[in-house]
Amino acid sequence: MPVLFQSILPExxxxxxxxxxxxxxxFWKGERPRSGWVTFYGLLxxxxxxxxxxTPQASQxxxxxxxxxxxxxxxxxxxxxxxxxxTALFFMDHEVLAKRGEAYLLxxxxxxxxxxxxxxxxxxxxxxxxxxxxxPLYVLAGFFLHEERSTEAGFxxxxxxxxxxxxxxxxxxxxxxxxGTTSLPALGAMFSSGQLSLGVLLxxxxxxxxxxxxxxxxxxxxxxAPDVYHxxxxxxxxxxxxxxxxxxxxxxxxxxxxxxxxxxxxxxLLLAILAALTMTIGNLLALPQTNxxxxxxxxxxxxxxxxxxxxxxxxxxxxxxxxFYLIAYLLTNLAAFGIVMVLGNVLGSDEVTAxxxxxxxxxxxxxxMLVAFLSLAGMPPFGGFVAKVFVFAAGVQAGYTWLxxxxxxxxxxxxxxxxxxxxxxxxxxxxxxxxxKHPIALSRATAIGLGVLILGVVLFGTVFAPWxxxxxxxxxxxxxx
Amino acid sequence: MQFPFLSVIxxxxxxxxxxxxxxxxxxxNLVRSVALAAATFDLILSAWVYLTYLTQGLEGYHFVxxxxxxxxxxxxxxxxxxxMSTPLILLTGVVMFTGVLIxxxxxxxxxxxxxxxxxxxxxxxxxxxxxxxxxVFASLDLFMLFFFYEIAVFPMYLLIVIWGWxxxxxxxxxxLTLYLFVGSVISLVGALAMVWVAYQNTGVLSFDLLHLEKxxxxxxxxxxxxxxxxxxxxxLGGIWPFHNWSPDGHVAAPTAVSMFHAxxxxxxGAFAALRVGIMLLPEGAKYWSWLILGxxxxxxxxxxxxxxxxxxxxxxxxxxxxxHMGLVMMGFATLTREGLLGAxxxxxxxxxxxxxFFAVVGMVYDRAHTRHIPDLGGFAKVMPYxxxxxxxxxxxxxxxxxxxxxxxxxxxxxxxxKTQWLIAVIAAVSIVVTASYIMIIVRRVFFGEMPHELEHHxxxxxxxxxKLAIVTLCLLMVGLGLFPGLxxxxxxxxxxxxxxxxxxx
Numbered sequence: 001m002p003v004l005f006q007s008i009l010p011e012x013x014x015x016x017x018x019x020x021x022x023x024x025x026x027f028w029k030g031e032r033p034r035s036g037w038v039t040f041y042g043l044l045x046x047x048x049x050x051x052x053x054x055t056p057q058a059s060q061x062x063x064x065x066x067x068x069x070x071x072x073x074x075x076x077x078x079x080x081x082x083x084x085x086x087t088a089l090f091f092m093d094h095e096v097l098a099k100r101g102e103a104y105l106l107x108x109x110x111x112x113x114x115x116x117x118x119x120x121x122x123x124x125x126x127x128x129x130x131x132x133x134x135x136p137l138y139v140l141a142g143f144f145l146h147e148e149r150s151t152e153a154g155f156x157x158x159x160x161x162x163x164x165x166x167x168x169x170x171x172x173x174x175x176x177x178x179x180g181t182t183s184l185p186a187l188g189a190m191f192s193s194g195q196l197s198l199g200v201l202l203x204x205x206x207x208x209x210x211x212x213x214x215x216x217x218x219x220x221x222x223x224x225a226p227d228v229y230h231x232x233x234x235x236x237x238x239x240x241x242x243x244x245x246x247x248x249x250x251x252x253x254x255x256x257x258x259x260x261x262x263x264x265x266x267x268x269l270l271l272a273i274l275a276a277l278t279m280t281i282g283n284l285l286a287l288p289q290t291n292x293x294x295x296x297x298x299x300x301x302x303x304x305x306x307x308x309x310x311x312x313x314x315x316x317x318x319x320x321x322x323x324f325y326l327i328a329y330l331l332t333n334l335a336a337f338g339i340v341m342v343l344g345n346v347l348g349s350d351e352v353t354a355x356x357x358x359x360x361x362x363x364x365x366x367x368x369m370l371v372a373f374l375s376l377a378g379m380p381p382f383g384g385f386v387a388k389v390f391v392f393a394a395g396v397q398a399g400y401t402w403l404x405x406x407x408x409x410x411x412x413x414x415x416x417x418x419x420x421x422x423x424x425x426x427x428x429x430x431x432x433x434x435x436x437k438h439p440i441a442l443s444r445a446t447a448i449g450l451g452v453l454i455l456g457v458v459l460f461g462t463v464f465a466p467w468x469x470x471x472x473x474x475x476x477x478x479x480x481x
Numbered sequence: 482m483q484f485p486f487l488s489v490i491x492x493x494x495x496x497x498x499x500x501x502x503x504x505x506x507x508x509x510n511l512v513r514s515v516a517l518a519a520a521t522f523d524l525i526l527s528a529w530v531y532l533t534y535l536t537q538g539l540e541g542y543h544f545v546x547x548x549x550x551x552x553x554x555x556x557x558x559x560x561x562x563x564x565m566s567t568p569l570i571l572l573t574g575v576v577m578f579t580g581v582l583i584x585x586x587x588x589x590x591x592x593x594x595x596x597x598x599x600x601x602x603x604x605x606x607x608x609x610x611x612x613x614x615x616x617v618f619a620s621l622d623l624f625m626l627f628f629f630y631e632i633a634v635f636p637m638y639l640l641i642v643i644w645g646w647x648x649x650x651x652x653x654x655x656x657l658t659l660y661l662f663v664g665s666v667i668s669l670v671g672a673l674a675m676v677w678v679a680y681q682n683t684g685v686l687s688f689d690l691l692h693l694e695k696x697x698x699x700x701x702x703x704x705x706x707x708x709x710x711x712x713x714x715x716x717l718g719g720i721w722p723f724h725n726w727s728p729d730g731h732v733a734a735p736t737a738v739s740m741f742h743a744x745x746x747x748x749x750g751a752f753a754a755l756r757v758g759i760m761l762l763p764e765g766a767k768y769w770s771w772l773i774l775g776x777x778x779x780x781x782x783x784x785x786x787x788x789x790x791x792x793x794x795x796x797x798x799x800x801x802x803x804x805h806m807g808l809v810m811m812g813f814a815t816l817t818r819e820g821l822l823g824a825x826x827x828x829x830x831x832x833x834x835x836x837x838f839f840a841v842v843g844m845v846y847d848r849a850h851t852r853h854i855p856d857l858g859g860f861a862k863v864m865p866y867x868x869x870x871x872x873x874x875x876x877x878x879x880x881x882x883x884x885x886x887x888x889x890x891x892x893x894x895x896x897x898x899k900t901q902w903l904i905a906v907i908a909a910v911s912i913v914v915t916a917s918y919i920m921i922i923v924r925r926v927f928f929g930e931m932p933h934e935l936e937h938h939x940x941x942x943x944x945x946x947x948k949l950a951i952v953t954l955c956l957l958m959v960g961l962g963l964f965p966g967l968x969x970x971x972x973x974x975x976x977x978x979x980x981x982x983x984x985x986x
Contacts, residue, residue, distance in 0.1 A: 465551045
């Protein structure tokens with residue numbers, strides 16, 4: 001297969017799957033949520049086909065330098081496809097989402113955009129990819145037209161998204177104005193050779209950082225996240241907080257590492273300050289939350305801060321740890337949101353008090369929740385612990401010991417509110433103490449989804465060498481140029 | 482290839498926990514049987530390891546296993562035990578076995594002993610905890626040490642919050658978990674710094690403890706990082722002024738968890754502080770030993786006095802643990818042969834003794850439904866085994882010759898005397914105070930007349946399983962007291978190695 005096709009194989013296949021869904025979905029009305037299974041199996045098939053035919057041999061540019069075809073992009077694409085497949089499973093649990101084919105279509109469109117984000121090698125491509133990702137997500141966030149909260153979430157997301165996109169676009173256009181090129185490697189070369197000076201560019205850097213900071217919900221541009229996650233359908237919120245965030249970090253890594261060499265542009269210090277701020281704000285604001293979706297929203301802000309420690313380090317280990325963290329976090333947080341979604345559908349509430357007696361009503365669901373939350377808190381033998389240690393190790397290695405101290409102190413705050421939720425699950429009881437009469441049933445789709453995710457979380461926390469190897473392989477292409 | 486004793490010991494509880502979780506929730510006795518079988522298996526294996534080490538007169542690290550885990554960062558799954566850690570492996574095996582016996586549970590005559598509510602989850606969490614504890618004692622890799630250390634911390638929260646004493650469990654469980662987590666993450670930063678500096682010094686990236694011992698850290702580096710690393714772990718060892726979580730945690734926890742907690746987990750903190758703090762940063766240890774000695778003295782004396790004024794039976798034992806763990810820290814801080822030897826023995830002796838204390842407290846509470854000492858009395862008549870067990874434990878606690886407490890505390894005081902005689906004199910006050918509170922408890926709780934309110938409860942004797950647990954623990958304390966040769970030479974060889982790292986000081 002020519003490299004031209006290989007480099008965008010997942011994107012092409014996604015388009016085909018989306019078209020299939022688009023054409024045939026109207027005829028499937030009725031009985032079972034068939035579009036969900038088609039999306040799920042379709043995405044799995046795309047992953048398999050991409051692994052078979054679309055693996056990159058050496059890093060190269062295609063489409064006139066628009067697309068970069070390397071392990072970094074490939075690994076992230078696989079991650080997005082996996083995240084989308086699991087999200088499709090979770091969609092099926094909701095009575096409205098399950099029957100509406102356009103939900104899956106929007107999911108696929110957004111995933112397509114993410115895949116392009118991971119491989120974008122040019123400012124124009126990068127911006128287009130970001131917008132392709134965001135617009136379907138705006139619609140998904142406001143999918144429940146009859147729910148005030150959901151429409152509010154959709155509109156808020158759209159409004160702030162458009163605003164920060166505009167700011168970032170302004171920064172990108174200024175960058176083009178000074179440099180005369182939109183290619184990332186060319187920009188990097190011009191910085192290295194001193195053709196572009198720092199003075200003017202600091203403002204541009206700030207504009208671009210604002211745009212990206214919004215996408216990955218880094219403080220002080222995080223304020224949209226709690227409201228949007230709270231209002232959006234829970235499965236969508238899960239997708240937003242994991243795959244979408246990972247895509248944002250993929251762009252951030254590629255843009256900053258390729259276009260802005262650290263020797264010339266002091267962005268690590270800027271990001272270090274943002275990281276400290278993000279962790280602290282996210283964790284402190286998560287403390288008083290009683291709604292689990294809001295709690296997870298603030299916790300996901302805090303996690304963006306931990307990931308930034310690895311970005312700040314900007315070393316081989318730093319980038320590796322970022323990628324490892326993002327994968328582990330995707331598994332963990334998708335599981336957490338999946339559980340909250342299942343229980344939200346059954347209990348009709350996301351308030352933490354609704355979780356009373358859960359361990360007696362459904363021991364397995366309670367155990368899954370325990371695993372997910374402990375992994376979020378950074379406890380072994382789950383993925384979150386190993387990921388955190390790697391990120392901290394990278395920070396210490398790069399000499400950011402103060403930032404690592406901020407990180408570890410924050411993880412203590414995190415432990416407090418995660419454990420607090422487990423108290424409701426395991427200790428408190430329903431008013432009549434008759435939990436056995438209210439068991440919670442799991443649909444097949446969510447059972448598969450949660451099973452895979454929990455297994456993944458444990459696997460990442462115990463046998464971490466292969467995953468570390470993959471992350472390292474992806475990270476090495478970012479520094480070897 | 483040799484049978485992988487240590488990995489089997491470490492992972493048996495974990496596997497057992499998974500099996501237990503798979504069992505149906507209502508088959509409570511099946512759950513308990515599986516738990517007891519796993520605990521017995523682990524006890525036999527750890528006893529085998531101990532006896533092999535003892536009878537063959539081994540020296541240095543044995544039963545070594547090493548598996549490559551993450552070569553890119555030099556992380557290996559490296560197990561091995563020496564003279565210091567072998568007794569602790571045995572201790573964990575013993576406490577796990579007796580803990581399961583005590584938690585078996587029975588419901589009759591108004592007694593609700595053991596674990597009746599969700600025993601499946603209880604034993605699963607307890608065994609995950611046990612796995613973590615074994616892992617720390619056996620690990621020779623810094624990363625894995627932290628890995629197992631954290632595994633030993635978080636189940637504690639659930640065990641206390643779900644099955645603990647209703648009044649304080651939520652507060653105490655969270656306090657305990659946060660204290661321990663703060664300590665461990667601060668140590669973690671220090672550990673990461675050590676690994677990178679070792680990488681710069683030697684060019685080899687490795688988390689292996691044996692490698693890090695030879696990394697040649699500069700004195701400035703050691704002075705800077707010793708305190709965060711040592712104190713971070715020592716929080717779990719109950720060092721003053723970070724001991725506060727410990728009595729609250731002991732009291733709130735259910736009986737088996739208190740046994741684990743005071744008997745084994747506090748040793749975990751002390752052991753890790755020794756293994757990572759003192760053995761990797763010996764210069765730092767010498768530089769700061771005066772401070773550790775001072776803090777430990779406060780532990781010993783202050784803990785004993787606070788224990789003396791408590792009216793809650795379990796709080797007395799809780800604070801006596803703080804006091805006795807202070808002796809361990811004191812032994813460490815002397816950095817002498819005698820002090821370290823005593824500390825090593827004290828870790829084992831105190832572990833067994835305090836496990837017995839908490840077991841007896843639990844038995845009394847299950848029957849009397851109160852722990853307020855003035856409301857108790859006359860228990861020696863109804864439960865003679867528990868009374869005799871408690872008295873033996875008390876004698877150990879006072880450091881009476883012929884019991885394990887004596888052979889542990891005597892060398893510690895010798896070491897302290899050699900280092901700073903004044904401290905030894907001050908700390909010796911605690912022996913008198915300990916003797917008085919133990920004797921007061923024995924008189925008030927076990928002898929005298931049983932109050933009338935308690936007569937109505939139809940208080941019966943302890944179960945045969947409880948008796949087995951008491952007898953096991955007592956035999957160890959008396960046996961070790963009469964034949965110190967069963968343990969002292971082994972610990973001494975472990976101490977030799979530490980002294981070698983300290984430069985023969």
